[in-house]
Amino acid sequence: xxxxxxxxxxxxxxxxxxxxxADTAEYGAFGQSAAAIIRGxxxxxxxxxxxxxxxxxxxxxxxxTTDGPYAETKEALTGFYLLECDDLDHxxxxxxxxxxxxxxxxxxxxxxxxxG
Amino acid sequence: xxxxxDADAASALARLVRSEGRAVVAxxxxxxxxxxxxxxxxxxxxxxxxxxxxxxxxxxxxRAWLLRTAxxxxxxxxxxxxxRPDKESEAVRTLEREPDQPSDSVVHDDLLRLxxxxxxxxxxxxxxxxxxLRTLCGLTTVEVARAMLVGEAAMAKRLTxxxxxxxxxxxxxxxxxxxxxxxxxxxxxxTVYLVFNEGYAATAGDDHLRTSLCEEAIRLARxxxxxxxxxxxxxxxxxxxxxxxxxxAVRIDAAGDVVLLADQDRSRWDPAAIxxxxxxxxxxxxxxxxxxxxxxxxxxxAACHDLAPTYADTDWxxxxxxxxxxxxxxxTPVVRLNRAAAIAERDDPEVALALLDELTGLERYxxxxxxxxxxxxxxxxxxxxxxxxxxxxxxxxxxxxxxxxQRLAGAGPDRA
Numbered sequence: 069x070x071x072x073x074x075x076x077x078x079x080x081x082x083x084x085x086x087x088x089x090a091d092t093a094e095y096g097a098f099g100q101s102a103a104a105i106i107r108g109x110x111x112x113x114x115x116x117x118x119x120x121x122x123x124x125x126x127x128x129x130x131x132x133t134t135d136g137p138y139a140e141t142k143e144a145l146t147g148f149y150l151l152e153c154d155d156l157d158h159x160x161x162x163x164x165x166x167x168x169x170x171x172x173x174x175x176x177x178x179x180x181x182x183x184g
Numbered sequence: 185x186x187x188x189x190d191a192d193a194a195s196a197l198a199r200l201v202r203s204e205g206r207a208v209v210a211x212x213x214x215x216x217x218x219x220x221x222x223x224x225x226x227x228x229x230x231x232x233x234x235x236x237x238x239x240x241x242x243x244x245x246x247r248a249w250l251l252r253t254a255x256x257x258x259x260x261x262x263x264x265x266x267x268r269p270d271k272e273s274e275a276v277r278t279l280e281r282e283p284d285q286p287s288d289s290v291v292h293d294d295l296l297r298l299x300x301x302x303x304x305x306x307x308x309x310x311x312x313x314x315x316x317l318r319t320l321c322g323l324t325t326v327e328v329a330r331a332m333l334v335g336e337a338a339m340a341k342r343l344t345x346x347x348x349x350x351x352x353x354x355x356x357x358x359x360x361x362x363x364x365x366x367x368x369x370x371x372x373x374x375t376v377y378l379v380f381n382e383g384y385a386a387t388a389g390d391d392h393l394r395t396s397l398c399e400e401a402i403r404l405a406r407x408x409x410x411x412x413x414x415x416x417x418x419x420x421x422x423x424x425x426x427x428x429x430x431x432x433a434v435r436i437d438a439a440g441d442v443v444l445l446a447d448q449d450r451s452r453w454d455p456a457a458i459x460x461x462x463x464x465x466x467x468x469x470x471x472x473x474x475x476x477x478x479x480x481x482x483x484x485x486a487a488c489h490d491l492a493p494t495y496a497d498t499d500w501x502x503x504x505x506x507x508x509x510x511x512x513x514x515x516t517p518v519v520r521l522n523r524a525a526a527i528a529e530r531d532d533p534e535v536a537l538a539l540l541d542e543l544t545g546l547e548r549y550x551x552x553x554x555x556x557x558x559x560x561x562x563x564x565x566x567x568x569x570x571x572x573x574x575x576x577x578x579x580x581x582x583x584x585x586x587x588x589x590q591r592l593a594g595a596g597p598d599r600a
Contacts, residue, residue: 178350
């Protein structure tokens with residue numbers, strides 16, 4: 069069965085704070101209802117905590133870090149799930165149950181299967 | 185091919201290969217689980233058929249011949265490619281077990297699956313149109329590129345990406361379940377209407393390919409109605425296209441310019457298309473007594489125009505009523521604009537102008553400014569009419585409308 073990454077783009081806030089308990093509970097409910105097809109995932113701290121890493125001059129070259137996310141956007145990548153679904157329709161229907169899809173948007177991307 | 189008889193025979197053969205080829209693509213896609221691979225194989229088989237049948241005659245069952253040949257091509261190709269993933273060799277085994285002559289009902293379902301895959305909402309509308317033309321209408325990539333005014337390489341890339349998305353994102357190859365069918369059918373109908381509009385919007389009279397898109401869309405709608413008989417959106421879609429296409433002989437003048445509805449020679453409209461369209465509107469309305477389908481209602485409006493002996497004799501009260509109905513199912517600023525234009529004919533320009541001025545979000549839409557210019561001119565407010573005409577001209581308008589607007593723009597004081 070194909071796997072999909074459901075990338076959640078929503079408010080760039082600190083979901084670990086108590087004020088977001090209700091939102092977190094919604095995610096918990098989704099996690100339970102979709103437990104059979106969730107293969108992984110995580111919620112992420114806000115982009116203010118991000119560090120972007122680049123290596124200049126090829127592998128082993130100079131490590132250059134920048135404070136902040138790879139791309140500054142209004143809605144940030146705030147979490148993701150790895151889902152195993154029958155097909156894209158199933159993945160879309162599942163993504164539509166993720167709170168981020170009404171709080172922001174969820175990008176569904178097929179995962180390249182690992183060979184061997 | 186210089187002999188006309190031979191040319192006719194060749195084009196009949198090409199049509200046969202194209203229409204049977206579509207069914208074969210549909211079946212082979214299911215068997216292979218890969219649209220791109222199926223299309224490549226069927227294309228090779230089609231070339232072979234054109235050559236073989238021209239010399240040896242058409243076989244008794246052309247579809248079975250094409251399917252068998254395409255399947256051999258596909259198996260050859262899969263075997264030639266090394267290190268195939270398991271899925272592919274499985275596909276070869278499955279293919280070899282499949283019958284040469286799937287029953288009509290299997291082919292029917294395969295065609296429906298193909299339609300719903302090509303018109304899947306996860307594909308962008310222009311991608312759906314391109315795929316429909318390539319896969320459902322059987323146009324070549326070059327023809328699709330020319331029809332959509334895109335370079336050949338860009339179109340080839342767009343189609344390849346679409347097939348890749350269908351494959352790796354696993355867009356399902358199936359007819360949607362009943363509860364999803366209305367939405368999905370609306371997407372299909374919209375895509376076919378986009379194909380029609382690609383042709384309808386083309387005004388260059390010499391570019392036969394673009395205008396023939398209208399006929400492709402009508403053929404496609406007929407196929408869909410065959411596959412899903414009695415579906416109101418499809419009845420409305422076919423009716424709307426027939427009723428608009430009925431005017432095609434006089435819609436473009438010798439110079440290639442669009443002739444406005446009021447100025448068309450109605451004696452040269454196609455009565456058979458109008459009659460067929462009107463019957464379909466009636467059926468579509470009977471089947472949707474509660475909530476009418478937007479395509480059926482738009483077709484009803486087109487029917488009001490097609491049935492009027494002259495522009496002046498148009499039943500504007502009926503047109504306005506249909507727009508009222510359309511607003512209940514499709515409330516957009518453009519529908520409101522068209523309704524206001526009908527109100528101007530039924531009542532008076534002042535009422536219509538007030539309705540137009542209430543609309544927001546149409547500042548970039550040339551017809552809003554053009555309609556305002558027209559109504560202001562009728563109300564003898566020449567300076568304001570000229571302003572509105574100039575604004576419309578600064579946006580993108582067709583030549584005859586531009587000529588008319590230039591007259592209105594000239595009637596007012598110059599801005600300089």
